[in-house]
Amino acid sequence: MEEPAREVSRVNRREMAKMLAIGVVASLVGVAVALAIDWFPAESSTAADRIDTLWDIVLMCAVPIFVLVMTVAIYSVVRFRARPGHTGDGPPIHGNTKLEIIWVTIPFVIVTSLAIYSWIVLDDIEASEQDQVVVEVTGRQFAWSFAYPEEGVKQADELVLPVDRQTEFKIRSADVIHSFWVPEFRMKKDAVPGLTTTTRVTPTRTGSWQIVCAELCGIGHATMRQRVRVVRPEEYERWVAERRQEGGQGGEAGGSGENGG
């Protein structure tokens, strides 16, 4: 058994207590500020609440660790800096194995717990529900196009979804890797050529938001944005019926344009 560091004098203990006090207060302030900041746009899906909670919990773990470590570092640098004339090495301290084990174990436990919690959340928010709307999303340079196979709509340029009903997206790419992202839904999924990726979302508010391409796809990547409209079920049925009719009349580019713009 190695000897514990018995060199911690009473003066050192006081310094450590001061450091700890400053660190704890700073952590609380940091956490308060972090939680008060409005990080995300309005929650508009069932997943949003759980994702935002997960985010807050991660912040509450990460911010205190960062603030505490920085407090110790800055305090030490300021308080124990070499005064003029001090050229020695300082007392030979063995170190503190117990402390080192503690400060490895605690973050390990925190990270593992966060991982398990995240896994559960991500699993839950995409669980399949009954009565889905199925939308086939195709990304190409530089626009998205949509199809509602079960509704008989072959091609639409705008995405219209019914509120409070789960939509399953089957996402494909016609050329390079894109990524289908609606920030308000808290969902993002890559569109990879050669694969069909799947994600599910249940919108909870009516409104109109942006679909953003989130994977660099070329010159027009920055402009690859479209609108998603979440509407009442009746309006959704009406819109689908219109598209189906247009498609049946041989209209190629379905959809009446960006009227949701």
Place this chain on the structure above:
Amino acid sequence: MSLAARLTAPGWWRALVSLPIGAVVGAGIVVAGRALYGWEPLFDGDAITTVCLITVPLAFLIGIGCFDYWFRWASGAPTVPEDHSNHGAYSWRDYFKVNTDHKVIGIQYIVTTFAFFVIGGLMAMLMRAELTAPGSQFVDPNTFNGLFSVHASLMIFLFVIPVFAGIANYVVPLMIGAPDMAFPRLNALSFWLLPIAGIMMVASFFAPGGAFATGWTAYAPLSTETPLGQTFFTIGVQFAGASSIATALNFLVTIITMRAPGMTFCWCGRSSRRRCSSSSPRRSSPGRSSSCCSTARWGPTSSHRPTAAT
């Protein structure tokens, strides 16, 4: 020095002369291969550029003297006894040569990486200037994509990764009490691979079609269906990676085999307090939190197993 001496001695004159030789060799390989296969056209600019991106830097490295010792040894010529003439630095010119001193190489690394940091930073400034207002200010979308791609590649492959190699090159042999790194000539080669990679990435702006615009991640299929600039990135990271891998090998061997006698490979020394303090003057000032176990992040600490004489 006479012209003949200048051109046969390792250095920048010889390197400059080697560049066109490398280009000719590269072009020759491509043309010969295409002729043998019967492919048209014979002089394919893209193919020639790609092969030259490999042969020209290699010619530069040979010219500047990175491979001199190994070529001599491989050719069976009697080895020149090491006179340490290219060791250490006595003037600023020594930093621009192939130098096997780990301290010189460390400084070369750090200065080079900071230079590329500045270049990458300038690109970031250009991007920010472009983004001050909506719409295009002074770059078109392809160039903007090229800007952030080269910016990121320079920052990652030519600053963050090699700067630690530079600091470690300077500091680690000193910390473990070794006279130098285990493979000083490989160390020098590792350094000289870096400016090549950096220049290649910056040079992609001059390729037909512009700089590589696929980000530093360069995902396929975007990066496989893109103009020639992408090749500059691809081969540039080969050189940067070769530099990094050789350095890693060097450090491993150095740290494992070249520690001062008695130094154990552990993070915090197991020296007894008393014995350690008898070998260094004890400072009684309170609150000193430094220790004789240095903050070594790359290797063992300088704790000594006391000998019987202590």
